[in-house]
Structure formats: C-alpha cells, structure tokens
Amino acid sequence: MNQLITTQNNEQGEIIISGRELHEFLEVKTAYKDWFPRMKEYGFVEGQDFSSFLSGSTGGRPSQDHHIKIDMAKEIAMIQRTEKGKEARQYFLHLERMWNSPEMVIKRAMDFQQQKIITLETQIQEDKPYTSFGKVVSMSDGAINIGHFAKILYDDHGINIGRNKLIAWLRDNGYLIKQEGAEKNLPKQKYIEQGLFKVRPTIVKRTSGDVQSGTTLVTGKGQVKLTEVLLQEFKKAI
Template sequence: MGELIKVTVKNDQQLVSARDLYKGVQVTTRFSKWVEQNFKDFIEGEDFTSVTGVTDMPNGGTRPIQDYALTISMAKELSMMSHTEQGKKYRKYFIELERKWNNPMEIVKRGYSILQNENTKLKLENSEMKPKALFADAVSTSNTSILVGELAKLIKQNGYDIGQQRLFKWLRNNGYLIAGNRSDRNMPTQKSLELGLFEIKERSFQNPDGSVRITKTPKVTGKGQQYFINKFLAKKEA
C-alpha cells in the first residue's frame, strides 16, 4: 500500500495533518471554513489537537500557519463527509491503515518496542508462555480503544474461536454489557466502567432538519483487551 498521506505516530496513536487531508480530498471550501463546518462534531484533545505548521513563501522562506493533528478515526470520517471522489479514496486508505494498526502482531511489535525503550525486561517462565505474555503486555500499553467486533477478532487470532455476536452475548450474560430489551442494551455496565474495561464513545450529529442525533458506542480499553483475552485464553487451556 503506497503512502497516500504522511502519517506520524505520537503516544502510540497515528495522526495526520488536517491541511494535508484538506488538500487530498479536494474540497472547494477554504480551509478555515472547512474546519469551522466540520470540526464541531469532534472533541478537541481527543479527536484532534491544534498544532502550528509551516508554509513556503515566494522568497524562499517560510511562515507559520494554523494546522491540526487528526486521529485516523476522525480523518476517516472527514474523508466521508467531503463527498468527493478523492474523499472515498482517502476513507478506504484510512480503513486499511486502521486494520494494519490493530493487527495483533503489529500491537505486539509496538508494545515490545515501548518496553525496550523503557529498559523493562520481560520475565517469562517458559517459551510456551512468551507469546501470550508479550501480547498481553503489548495490549496493556496501548492507548487505543477498539470495538467489540475487533476484540472478537483478537481473541480468535489468539486461539479461541468466537465471533462478534457470540462475544456480545457472552459479555451480556456475564454482566459486562447491559442485557434485555432496553434503550441502553449492549452499553457497558457500571461494573465494567468502574473496572476500566470499557469506555463509551459519544458523538452528536446535526440532521438535515436541524435536530441533533447522539450516538453512543461501547469501546474496549487497552486494559479491557488484556482482561478479556486473558479470560478466554484461560478458558481455552482449562
């Protein structure tokens, strides 16, 4: 996959420049207006941060300009919201970036690199446990929360056969997600939130008629990923 846009990594999170994305998706609105119209649906400090970029001057010098560092998740949504052919292309590119970033082996590599940089030695009792322990440590260092479906894939890739629907059912039956025919079905229970296993991602969108629509999505934290993977690995070995 060739590089469509420059991606940087900070605090174990992939980021792209808002100005680079703005140029790439080829919207006709000026940059400041594009930001004003689209950024209101996102959270500063979580989805994006304000940064200072530079632009080239005709005399060969540079001058500072306002820019923003965007998460891949936000960049993907902005690409879709652009309603351009290039926007579709960038959205597919970001989906592939996320898929590779959340690949278990990539998580292991990042986690191992973090541990090495901190001069932390992994104390593992035997070679059979090494991949599992390394994976668990790598996940626990991740700042990225994932969807329940993505957790199901991680668990399956680590040897326990389970799909998204079966995992949702197991989480409800075991008191981690709310069960029953309720409006908050599949939302984290108070126990899950207090343990730090889940977080709720809340977004507000303005409908064409002017009303506001709020969506809530349960996401599994790094701590939750480690917790549930360990639980299913233990079930496999029992």
C-alpha cells in the first residue's frame, strides 16, 4: 500500500501523524483551527492522544499543528463517514498490522540495542579527557565508599550494579583482597599506591577487646578509572 499520509515515530516509538496533514487528506471543508477543537470534544486528551507543536511556515507566523497517535487518527477517520475517511482508516489499520509484525518487532529491538551501544560509546568518548589526563572528580577529597560509588554508577551512567555485586566484581577483577580474614575486601596495595583506593581505619569494639578494621573507599581517580572499565564491560554485555 502506498504512503497516503506521512508518518513519524515519537520518542516512545509510537506512530504519529500531523493533524494538518490528516485534515488535508480527509478534504475537510472546515478550517483546521475550528475543526481540530471539535475533534478533541470526542474525548481525546492532550499528552495522551496527541501533542501540540508549531509547524514551519513559508511566510508569516508558524501554524498550530498536532502530532496525533494512530488510535486517535483511526477514530477521527471513522467519524468523518466519508470515502476519504474510510480510506484513511484502512490505511492506519494496515500500518498497525505492519508495525506489529514479527519482522518489525525484531527490527525495533535491534535498533534499540544499537542505540544503547551508540549512547555508551558516546559516553566513553566524553569521559576520555578525564581518564586520559588523570583528572579526578570535582570533590574536595573524592573518596567515597563502594555503596555510594555503585549509586553514582547507576544514576549517572545507567550501570545497574548494586553494592554487593560491585564488591564481588572488584574482587573477581583483582582490585580487592579475596582471602578470608581481616583484610578481605580491602584494596590491594598496588591499587592504593596507584591512587585508586584509600582505606579508612575503623575500630570495632568487642567484649574481648577492640579490633582495628578498615573501610574501602574509592578515590576520585579510582571512580573515573573504574567507571571507564565498567562502561566497557557493560557495553560488551548488551
């Protein structure tokens, strides 16, 4: 079927069309500025069924137009009770069948994954000035605990890894000590010397006597370095 009316996809991937273009196709005699408010009276809601925007103009002021979702467009076409309305409705039903076909569902999924990869690669490129020149994050000291770092990874970079999984990842990748004992989950000395971690001494009070322990902190430099590594890992997992 030939393209009768131009379609687009909104940010949610839904099919939308121009209200003015639909008005023109249906050959409605009433002016668009009077016709569309009458269509809204059938129960359509802005932000749910349509959105307003100003269309370009070759002369004078831009015109009011609307992005209409496919369900609203079908109902409007049916309301007209004309041959053009019937033709438009059949066209919209055809678009829906095509949109929901297995081939299109797979294509949209692949496009979505590709966009995620592009977004991650862009983020890595944007972060390179910090990692290349050893800049630390803009904090007075920059050192934070692993739970806080896990939250930053999720909030700022979309890496969904909690505190416990992050600790396990740091152990498995050789940054933290694996062996059981007082030093478990403390950073290895070479990474402390590289400035990626600090250890904050803590005293654990026990009936048998106070025991000195330590809390692992990720420095500003460590946050930048580990974020770059984790972004690369996350990209491979997609």
